[in-house]
Amino acid sequence: MSRLAGIIARVGCAILVLSILSAGPAMGEPVDIPAPGPQGELKGTFLSTGESAPVVLVVPGSGPTDRDGNNPFGVRASTYRLLAEGLAERGVASVRIDKRGMFGSAAAVPDPNAVTIADYAADVHSWVRAIRDKAGVDCVWILGHSEGALVALEAGQKPDGICGLLLVSGPGRKLGDVLRAQLRANPANAPYLPQMLDAIATLEAGGSVDAGSFPPVVAGLFAPAVQGFLRDLFSHDPAKLIADVAVPVLILQGEADLQIGVEDARLLAAARPDAALALIPHANHVLKVAPSDDFGANLATYADPSLPLAPGVVEALAGFVRSRNGGVRE
Numbered sequence: 394m395s396r397l398a399g400i401i402a403r404v405g406c407a408i409l410v411l412s413i414l415s416a417g418p419a420m421g422e423p424v425d426i427p428a429p430g431p432q433g434e435l436k437g438t439f440l441s442t443g444e445s446a447p448v449v450l451v452v453p454g455s456g457p458t459d460r461d462g463n464n465p466f467g468v469r470a471s472t473y474r475l476l477a478e479g480l481a482e483r484g485v486a487s488v489r490i491d492k493r494g495m496f497g498s499a500a501a502v503p504d505p506n507a508v509t510i511a512d513y514a515a516d517v518h519s520w521v522r523a524i525r526d527k528a529g530v531d532c533v534w535i536l537g538h539s540e541g542a543l544v545a546l547e548a549g550q551k552p553d554g555i556c557g558l559l560l561v562s563g564p565g566r567k568l569g570d571v572l573r574a575q576l577r578a579n580p581a582n583a584p585y586l587p588q589m590l591d592a593i594a595t596l597e598a599g600g601s602v603d604a605g606s607f608p609p610v611v612a613g614l615f616a617p618a619v620q621g622f623l624r625d626l627f628s629h630d631p632a633k634l635i636a637d638v639a640v641p642v643l644i645l646q647g648e649a650d651l652q653i654g655v656e657d658a659r660l661l662a663a664a665r666p667d668a669a670l671a672l673i674p675h676a677n678h679v680l681k682v683a684p685s686d687d688f689g690a691n692l693a694t695y696a697d698p699s700l701p702l703a704p705g706v707v708e709a710l711a712g713f714v715r716s717r718n719g720g721v722r723e
Contacts, residue, residue, distance in 0.1 A: 421477065424488060424527070425497075428519035433500030435516055436460075437490035440477045445529045447714050449480060449559065450520055451489040452513070454539030457505075459496045460489040462538070462679070470679040471698035473538070479707030485714050487536075488524055492516075506618045509625040514547035521554040532556035534714055537563060539653065539678065540626075546634035549642075557641035557717065559710055562653045562678050565660030569593050569627040571653070585611050596620060597627045631657075632664040642668040643713040647676030647703065649685035651692075669713060676703035 421440030428435045437460055451473050457464045462473035477487040491498040493516055494505025502508070521533045534556045537545030542563025549558050564571050576582050576589055585608060592602040592615050604615045615623075635642065642665055646658035655672060662670045677683040681694040682703045694700055 421487075423497075424523075426519055426523040428493075428501070428516055430512070430515060431493050431498075431501035432503070434498070435490065435493060435501055435519065436497035437488050437520070438477075439488045439524075439527070440481050440486060441528070442481050442484050442486045446484055446486045447534065447556070447718075448486045448488060448524050448528045448530055449534040449536050449710070449714065450517065450524060451476060451487055452517060452535060452537040452541035452544050453490070453492055454541050454562075457495055458492070460491045462489075468679070468695040469698050470681060470695050470700070472679045472681075472702070475698075475702050476536070476680075476707065476710070479702060480711055480714075483707065483711035483715070485711050486528060488520065490516075490520060506622055508622060510544055510547050510629055511625075513544040514550075517544060517548040518551065518554070521548075525554055534559055536561060536710070539563065540568075543568070543626075543629055543631055543634075546631055546638065547629065549638040549640060550634065552638070552640045555640055556714075557643070558638060559643050559645065559713065560635075560661065561645045561680070561710075562647060562650055563644070563657065563661065564631050564653055565657030565664075566632070567627060567630050569597050571657075575652070582611075589614070593627070596623050599624060632660055635661050635665045635668070638665065641713075641717055643671060643710070644668050645671045645673065645706065645709055647673045647678065647680060647706075649675050649677045649683045649691060651685070651688065652678045671705070671709040671713075673703050673705045673709070676706060680706050 421438040424439040425434040425436040460473060461471050463469055463471060473489045477489055480487050493501040493508065517535060524533045532554050535545040535548060536559040538561045542560040545558045545560060549555060572593055573590060576586060595602050601620055602615045604612045604617055644658050644661050646655055648655055658670060662668055675682045677691050677694060679695050680702045681700045683691040683694045
């Protein structure tokens with residue numbers, strides 16, 4: 394089985410296939426909030442750029458992804474830390490966070506798998522309220538990366554205190570369809586493909602899957618602990634959600650992304666014609682410069698925090714925020 398299939402099996406969901414461990418120094422000051430619902434505090438890092446500067450809340454992608462954009466499966470790109478630093482250089486403050494039940498927010502809930510997209514969206518609103526008080530802004534920009542873009546879209550259904558959405562490497566299709574496409578694209582999955590496709594359909598219909606019937610190398614994708622989350626995840630349609638968002642939206646997509654493609658960005662843009670669309674040449678899923686036709690070389694960038702973000706990424710994000718006054722109180 395190829396490395397991609399092996400990583401999918403270990404991580405548990407294909408959109409997260411290549412997510413990360415902390416690398417590099419943490420920038421900014423620790424912040425925490427006693428969010429309603431969770432039993433403990435939610436924690437993050439606030440990188441200020443001065444009084445009443447616009448603020449971006451960075452919502453992590455799926456799986457055990459920390460506030461810097463890293464997780465314990467060997468990815469060390471530190472994408473969110475680099476985004477925060479780049480935005481700060483352009484006068485945009487940021488708060489990057491650990492999800493409920495994970496890392497600094499581990500005490501918030503006893504089981505990080507017992508969660509829904511709506512739960513994550515509720516946490517976003519809790520952060521928005523706290524940031525508005527702390528930073529003295531009227532509203533906060535929500536930057537969602539990968540699965541975090543779906544969380545941002547869910548949060549954006551209630552726009553109170555939200556300046557707008559920055560959807561980075563976000564799916565334009567239901568996640569079940571994304572997972573099907575990823576599994577079909579890997580020839581090594583051929584012996585198990587019918588069984589995996591049947592499992593996705595079963596979860597989409599609200600059923601359960603016997604993960605024990607799968608070979609060990611792929612069983613983790615449908616582990617019992619994550620099936621509840623997958624059922625919820627598969628039920629959300631990003632295109633329908635974005636059509637109902639009333640705040641400004643930027644869709645940013647790397648053209649060398651092996652996990653979420655330009656097709657997804659265009660589907661989002663078609664559902665929200667007034668959204669800004671930024672396609673970044675040579676940028677991959679972790680927003681580093683990488684070839685789109687060499688899986689190994691593309692994947693290698695996921696483990697290198699020393700690589701800068703691809704040219705145009707931070708410029709597009711900061712420019713969009715600054716051009717709309719960023720929610721700063723006059």
